[in-house]
Amino acid sequence: MGTKIIGTGSCLPKTVVTNDDLSRIMDTSDEWISSRTGIRERHLAKEETTASMSVEAAKRAMENAGVTADEIDLIIVGTVSADHVTPACACEVQAAVGADRAVAFDVNAACSGFMFALNIAHVYLQAGIYRTALILGAETLSKIMDWDDRSTCVLFGDGAGAAVVRAESISGLLSFDQGSDGTKGGVLACTNRTNNNPLVKTSRELEYVHMDGQEVYKFAVTAVPASLHKVIEAAGLTVEDIDYFALHQANIRIIQSVAKRLKVSEDKFPISLDHCGNISAASVPILLDEMNRKGMLKPGMKIALSGFGGGLTWASAVVEW
Ligand code: COA
Helix, strand or coil: CEEEEEEEEEECCCEEEEHHHHHCCCCCCHHHHHHHHCCCEEEECCCCCHHHHHHHHHHHHHHHHCCCHHHCCEEEEECCCCCCCCCCHHHHHHHHHCCCCCEEEEECCHHHHHHHHHHHHHHHHHCCCCCEEEEEEEEEHHHCCCCCCHHHHCCECEEEEEEEEEEECCCCEEEEEEEECHHHHHHEECCCCCCCCCCCCCCCCCCCCEECHHHHHHHHHHHHHHHHHHHHHHCCCCHHHCCEEEECCCCHHHHHHHHHHHCCCHHHCCCCHHHHCECHHHHHHHHHHHHHHCCCCCCCCEEEEEEEECCCEEEEEEEEC
């Protein structure tokens, strides 16, 4: 029994903000951003919310999979920017798509969120507990950015991506790996929660996303190749057998470095960060949906997926399309 990805969908906010647009509201330039990151523009939410984009992405994935709401047993959303503390974004998706039978919850694993959701769904499906799962990565990062910190805010965007996975008698997810290193949590953090307990007098200012970019870079270029080697070997494959590497879209330099370390042509690393920026948990499923809709994914192809980011966390998988 395999865990097969049978449909994908995505949704980006309507408003596109270019690097030049940003240079009109802060001291930055298209040259600085694009040469260091590969990012040219990103979509930022105005009227959209994490839930509204998730619902749209979910509907598109269900349509692509040919699956109806009553077939869905499980909904997991990877997100660090759900609209509310509760209800979970996954519960909002459940209500909006009418998946009444489903169990729904969010996971917080930052940029690895979609990959953690995929791996959790895989384990439920392989245990025979559920048959069909809707998994998402969705973020409205613009609302938790420090827009006075030009070294961080220019990197991120908003959006949602979804996939329908199903327990099938044909092979699908061949292997997975995931990990966390809580000792390095401060390298990429967002602590903007207020304490409303009357016994605790805090007047802490809200803190938004802050990041030690160079430490995150060093972490990514070592953790990602190691995790990819692990899953490729566990799948009984070699690096040469992989048709595409669909990586979290943080930075073109990280992707180039991973390609070099794996000794694989950069052509095998599709990119969406140029027009999306880094959308944390949503990056991998949006990229996968773009690849799917462009007709790049053929049955039997081997795709290596990898997410990495805050926590610190990382997760990879090899799937047979
Ligand atoms: N526009 C113009 N100048 C900027 C800028 C911006 N948006 N942001 C920072 N700078 C300036 C800095 O002030 C600094 O100026 P100084 O030398 O006069 O002090 C200079 O550019 C270099 O800053 P630095 O932070 O050292 O740049 P860097 O070469 O480390 O590049 C990143 C910064 C963020 C692009 C890089 O560290 C990176 O890609 N890290 C990985 C981040 C990531 O992908 N995170 C998400 C993972 S999930």
